[in-house]
Amino acid sequence: MPMLKKLAALAGTAAAARAYVRKNPDKVNRAATKAGEVIDKRTKGKYHGKIDTAVHKVRNATKPGHR
16 A cells, blocks of 8 residues: 555656646756756766757757647
């Protein structure tokens, strides 16, 4: 039963995150960009391509009309 509670809590958290993204796409994009820059700097560019891909996915997910 504890696993079911964890999954329910995770589902609730995911729903809250989706709602926040829908209401605040600009803030989410800025945060993703800033996080990407910080991580890229700390890893000295080692994962630049992967970080860039992740930031682009966030931007695409926050476009109007995207589900």
